[in-house]
Amino acid sequence: MPLMYAEMGKPQIIKKIGGNPEVKKHLTELGFNVGGEVSVVSSVGRNLIVKVKESRVAVSEELAGKIMV
Secondary structure: OEHHHOOOOOOEEOOEEOOOHHHHHHHHHHOOOOOOEEEEEEEEOOEEEEEEOOEEEEEEHHHHOOEEO
């Protein structure tokens, strides 16, 4: 399922990252890697605050839809 539908506060394992090569590269640079752990901290409007690799990152609903957990 896409990250935007993940249960808040529950750690998830990234199974797939979709999108074009530029989007994949951008998400990888932010720390989103297949097999890595991510959890949704909060939802602000149409954006998500997620914890990935001991950092908190804001991602848009569109980007969150490309991260499959």
